[in-house]
Amino acid sequence: MTTPGTASTAAPLLAAYRKVTELAETHAPALDKAARTMATSAWVGGGAPRFGDELMERRKRMQAAFEQALTEIADLITRQGENPPRPPRLVSPITVATAARSAFAGMDIEAMERLVAELDRTGHSLPEAGSKLNAECVAVGVAATAGRTVGEAGTWAASQAGDLRKRMELLKKEGPAPFAGAAGGTGGAGGVGADLAAAGLVGYGLFGGFAPDGNGAGALLARAQTGDTEALGKVLALQREGKDAGLAGRVSAWWRMLDPAARQGLIDKAPGAVGSLNGLPSATRDSVNRAFLSLEEKRLRDAKADLVKKRDEHLRLPGLYGRSGTVPGIEVELEKYSTMLARVEAVKAALAEGGRNGRPPALLLGFDVNGQGRAVVSYGDPDTAHHVTAYVPGFTTTVEGDGEDFKRARSTWDQVDGLAPGKRTASIAWLGYDAPQINQVFMPDHSVASDKAAEKGSKELVSFVDGLRASHQPDVPANLTMVGHSYGSLTTAKAAVQRPFGKLADDLVFVGSPGLGVGHARDLGVDPSRVWVGAAPDDQVADLESFGGNPYAPSFGAKHFQVAPGGHSNYWKDRSESLRNIGHIIAGGYGKVNPPLEPDPALLYYLQQPVPSE
Missing domain, CATH: 1.10.220 (Annexin V; domain 1)
Known part of the structure; x- marks a missing residue:
């Protein structure tokens, strides 16, 4: 009979320890490549972070299971009077250096394919490894929990590989071009072609099952x-x-x-x-909105015609409405429909300017006749443009106005296109909020003297810009510039605060601003060197300082550009210094932006002298 501590008694334990060590060294790192792929690709948003956390947790549990099995077998060996072998190192940190990504950047498709392949391979190998580990543990009287944990990690990896593969195939089949270059994409600038997918598609499409x-x-x-x-x-x-x-x-x-x-x-x-x-996609929105515009026009014209008929019938009633020739209640309704139809006509006129004078076709990205009206028109496709700019107007802006706001977007496109040959530009007129009106001056929630309209409008603006980034083709490097005028500068500034770290725009341009609601340029969520302000010397609105600190004061920290005299509304005048400087900023030609002219010291000295008495 063998006594405790003899070699023959510990031999099975030592043999099991060696076999488990071999299994651990082979399979404990099984999820490392997948985890490193997630970390290296810096996928953010949607379900990607939660998927990455789950992957790291499964990896941690599996490695801990191998360590647990080895520890329990080592304890049995020690009880038999033997020294167990030195345990292998099974846990290694996943550390990678990742570069910061632009919000317009896409995600590496090859990395996604590597991730799926790694999970698929692990899904086949770990269940078998778990079974072998379970057998070794049971043979020497150790609980089988470690083997089950390893097998479960494999089952999880296999299920994720299958789900991710199905999602990837579906994304690749669906158009237009969800993966740049892979399904009819532009193949665009930067030479990255089919290597990128839009970040939103990764976060919510590929990892949608994990999205909060x-x-x-x-x-x-x-x-x-x-x-x-x-x-x-x-x-x-x-x-x-x-x-x-x-x-x-x-x-x-x-x-x-x-x-x-x-x-x-x-x-x-x-x-x-x-x-x-x-x-x-912007092209989809344009197609749908143009059809909607036509439907709305027909609906409004039919409704107005019915009202006219109803009014005429009332007027034929003898003596009921006297000789006024009007029916008050109906006239109010007719005026409402006339205003809404004027909005339709204004948008049609703005769209008609697309494709003229060398410009690309116009895209209708938003439209609503109700309330104060909404209209978002882009000259150029923001999904494929290298330079994207959105103009936010201010006080008294209406869709049915004189068309000046749409003209400013066109003038901006003309300027940038001339400064950036070979690059695509999209210039957007964003009439997407209820700008204060003259008849609202004494209405607290809508007055130009209050920031409430800007606060409300900024929420719609950030959502719109989120959409620009989500639909932009990731293989086209792009720069986004927001241009706020008058009260629209306050709306834009409030939006920038809600999307810090450059998530609203790469550059912020403010002209004719009555104030931005912050005390310093750095409070706008971008580097102060990318905050630009301009004001005409005779622009009285820019002198108001109604909201926060004076954005034109040197202490505010913004960059200044030259503007010629012209009052509050001539910043987009053809061949003007202000339009040229705005164009350089949008095109990235920062070194070509002209700073304000310095006053002549001698003239200043002369003007400061007291007037001699007679």
Whole structure:
């Protein structure tokens, strides 16, 4: 009979320890490559962070399971009077150096394919390793929990590989060009071609199963997918709140993965809602909104004709309305419909200017006749442009106005195109909020003397810009410049504060500003060297300092550019110094921006002298 501590008694334990060590050294690092791929690619947003956390947790548990098995076998060896072998090092940190990414940058498709391949390989190897580990543990009287943990890690990896592969294939099949260059994309600048996918598609498409849904947007989009237009309306309500910076990315992924029949069904049921969804491809929004514009025009003209007929019938009633020739209640309604039709005509006129004088076609990115009206027109496709700029107007702006706001966007496009040959430009007129009006001066929530209209408008502006970034083709390097004029500068500034670290824009330009609501340029979420201010010497609005510190004071920290005299509304005058400087900023020609002229010291000295008495 063998006594405790003899070699023959410890031999099976030592043999098991060696076999488990071999299994651990082979399989404990099984999820390392996948984890490193997630970390190196710096995927953010949507479900990517949660997927990465889950992957790291599975890796940690699996490695801990191998360590647990070795520790328990080593304890048994020690009890037999033997010294167990030195344990292998199984846990290694995942450390990578990652470069900062522009918000317009895409995600590496090859990395995604490597990730799927690694998970697939691990999904086949770890269950078998878990079974072998379980057998070794049971043979020497150790609990089988470690083997089950390793096997579960493999089962999880296999299920994720299958899910990710299905999502990738669906994304690749759906157009237009969800993966730049891989499915009819531009192949564009930078030579990266088919190597990139839009960040939102990765976060909410590829890793959609892990995406958090705190505001219920995911559930609402799932309902909308079935044709539920009420759910779609609730998504638009979330969009107007501007709180969720990832909403446009989620919408972008959802739309691209949506069955074509489901897309068309939603367009047929609610074209206005679909055309308002930030994150959809700009070409899609334009197509839907143009059709909606035509439908609205017909609806409004028919309704107005019915009212005219009704009024005429009332006027034929003897003596009821005297000789005034009007029916007061109906006249009010007719005026309302006339205003809404004027908005339709203004948008049609703005769109007609696209494609003229060398400009690209205009795209209608948003339209609504109700309330004060909404219209967002882009000259050039922001999804494929290298230089994207959005102009935010201010006090008294209306869609049905004189067309000056759309003209300013066109003048900006003309200027930038001349300064950046070979680069594509998109210049957007964003009439997407209720700008204060003259008849609202004494209305606290809408007065130009209050910042409430700017606060509300800024939420819609950040959502719109989130959509620009979500729909932009990732293989085209781009720079986004926001230009705020008058009260629109306050709206733009408030939007910048809500999307810090350059998530609203790469450059901020303010002209004729009554104040930005902050005390220093650095409070706007971008480097102060990328905050630009200009004011005409005779612009009285720029002297008001109504909101926060004076943005034109040297202490504010912004960059100044030269503007010639011309009052409050001539910053976009053809061949003006201000328009030329704005164009250089948008085109990235910062060294060509002319600073304000320094006053002549001798003249200043002369003007400061007392006037001699007679």
